[in-house]
Amino acid sequence: MRGESKEKYIIIVGCGRLGAVLASSLAESKLNSVVVIDKKEDAFDRLGGSFSGFKIINDATEIDTLAQAKIQEADVLVATTNHDNVNIMVAQIAKKIYDVPKVFARLTEPERAKVYEELGIETISPTELSAIEFKRIIMEYGEME
Amino acid sequence: MSKKKILVVDDEKNIRTMIRNCLDEKEYEIDIAVNGEEGFTKLNENDYDITLLDIKMPGITGLELLKKLRDNEIYVDVVMMTAYGTVERAVEAMKLGAIDFISKPFTPAEIRDIVETVIGRKQLEESNVESFKDTVEFAKSCILSQEYDKATEYLKKAVGMEVDSPEPHNLLGVLSEMNGDKMKAQNHYRAALALDPTYESASKNLSRVVIDGNNNKKIDLGGTRIKKTERNNGK
Numbered sequence: 001m002r003g004e005s006k007e008k009y010i011i012i013v014g015c016g017r018l019g020a021v022l023a024s025s026l027a028e029s030k031l032n033s034v035v036v037i038d039k040k041e042d043a044f045d046r047l048g049g050s051f052s053g054f055k056i057i058n059d060a061t062e063i064d065t066l067a068q069a070k071i072q073e074a075d076v077l078v079a080t081t082n083h084d085n086v087n088i089m090v091a092q093i094a095k096k097i098y099d100v101p102k103v104f105a106r107l108t109e110p111e112r113a114k115v116y117e118e119l120g121i122e123t124i125s126p127t128e129l130s131a132i133e134f135k136r137i138i139m140e141y142g143e144m145e
Numbered sequence: 146m147s148k149k150k151i152l153v154v155d156d157e158k159n160i161r162t163m164i165r166n167c168l169d170e171k172e173y174e175i176d177i178a179v180n181g182e183e184g185f186t187k188l189n190e191n192d193y194d195i196t197l198l199d200i201k202m203p204g205i206t207g208l209e210l211l212k213k214l215r216d217n218e219i220y221v222d223v224v225m226m227t228a229y230g231t232v233e234r235a236v237e238a239m240k241l242g243a244i245d246f247i248s249k250p251f252t253p254a255e256i257r258d259i260v261e262t263v264i265g266r267k268q269l270e271e272s273n274v275e276s277f278k279d280t281v282e283f284a285k286s287c288i289l290s291q292e293y294d295k296a297t298e299y300l301k302k303a304v305g306m307e308v309d310s311p312e313p314h315n316l317l318g319v320l321s322e323m324n325g326d327k328m329k330a331q332n333h334y335r336a337a338l339a340l341d342p343t344y345e346s347a348s349k350n351l352s353r354v355v356i357d358g359n360n361n362k363k364i365d366l367g368g369t370r371i372k373k374t375e376r377n378n379g380k
Contacts, residue, residue: 009252027159030166035250052162054250073252 011074011100012036013060013090014081018106018126020046022080027053035069060090063097071098079105084112091121148174149264150192154184154210155199155226160249164197167253168260181205181213188219195263197256198243199226211241222263226251239323244285274299277307284316293320311337311344318350327354 008031012023015038024047027034034053037060038044044055058065060079071077077094079087087105094100096119107113107125116123151173153164161177168175176193178184181204188196200207207225214221223243238246247259266282274283280303287296297320303313318333331354337347 007253027163031253033163033167033250033252047159049158050162051159052166053159054163055159056250070250070252 007031007033008075009033009070009073010035010076010078011066011069011071011094013077013079013087014038014106015040015043015046015055016080016082017046019078019080020044020048022078023053024048024051027051037065037069061086061093063093066090066093066098071100074098074100076100076102077104079103081106082108084108088112088116088119088121091116092119095119095121148172149194149260150174150176151260152176152178152184152187152191152193152196152221154178154181154196154202154207156180156202157199160199160226164256167256173260181207181210184210185213188214188221189217193221194267195222195224195260197224197226197247197260200238201228208237208241211238211243215241222267224259224263239288239319242289244289277303277310280306281312281316284313288316288320293323296320309340311341311347314340315344315347315350318347322350322354330354 010026010032012019012026012034015023015036019036019038020043023034023036026032035056036044036047036053037056037058039057039059041057044057047055054069056065056069058068060066060081071094074094077091077100079090079094081087084107087107091103091105095103102122104122104124105116107116107123108127110125110128113123113125149172151168153161153175154177155161155164156179158179161179165175165177176187176191178187181202184196184198185205187193198207198210205213211223211225214223220242222245224245224247225238225243227246227248238244245259245263247255262282266286269279269283269286271283274280280299284296284299284303287293287299297317300313300317300320303310304317307313314333314337318330318337321327321330321333331351334347334351334354337344338351341347
């Protein structure tokens with residue numbers, strides 16, 4: 001899968017609200033093959049009936065779980081759990097051991113971003129993104145007035 | 146050219162949807178069955194070119210359905226879809242005429258590749274077998290028709306044609322295991338691994354033969370492996 005093909009093999013770690021919405025949305029495209037990993041079986045209920053991808057019930061910090069997910073084929077891995085330490089560990093394994101081309105990690109504490117940067121892992125902080133969007137709306141509202 | 150008819154038998158809706166999405170509707174007519182019972186009814190009443198069959202289903206399992214099909218003289222080509230990362234009871238499946246396995250999760254390229262390979266194999270005639278790939282595929286078709294000596298002969302030919310490919314060695318190992326010759330099987334698996342230490346199918350087979358000493362579980366035929374170079378070329 002890896003390479004110039006438009007098709008993407010995507011692994012999403014964590015099927016919480018963010019992971020589930022992202023997985024469902026990505027799986028809507030016929031070009032994506034999506035694998036979601038979560039330790040808890042009931043977490044997959046969030047995916048809804050139209051989800052067209054794979055579910056793996058296991059701990060993503062175990063190498064065996066990532067091997068089950070065929071991480072060596074992955075074009076993208078996104079670590080979306082609520083735990084920064086889990087996200088950083090999985091992202092690091094994906095980047096350093098399996099050489100996954102694109103690795104993203106969710107960051108709940110924005111001040112940790114520097115640690116991720118040093119490891120070459122791109123981060124997305126929902127807190128920061130929300131703040132930016134709120135600010136934009138507030139500023140636009142001011143201009144309209 | 147008429148569309149090829151495919152039946153997908155899987156209890157998981159997400160997998161059925163994914164397969165439907167992967168295969169071009171201009172080339173294939175896809176039908177679905179949500180369990181083994183429905184699968185049997187559809188296969189009994191209609192002609193399909195291939196069926197993609199989940200090995201692990203509630204009610205009639207994939208393997209039980211395969212046996213029921215053969216008992217009722219329904220000889221559709223079958224691709225077994227196995228649970229994550231494992232290929233279980235493949236010797237039984239192979240004896241029932243299923244040699245193609247794909248392990249979940251799979252990529253769209255893998256599913257298309259295996260469907261094309263199975264369809265291509267059906268059109269292969271002995272007199273036209275020339276390339277390495279055709280030789281291996283013809284050997285597989287011999288295994289399916291239980292012509293094991295002929296399969297061995299063609300696999301040996303394949304070894305000579307592409308000396309650095311591990312796949313024929315792995316299949317020769319599987320045939321040796323079917324004959325009950327574990328030592329010979331080990332030698333073939335080791336030969337495959339000497340050529341490609343990352344060839345997972347041979348690695349799993351060798352571990353099983355050496356450590357478990359159990360012939361009846363997890364034989365990996367390595368049918369859906371896509372070469373790294375092909376992946377890098379964006380296949």
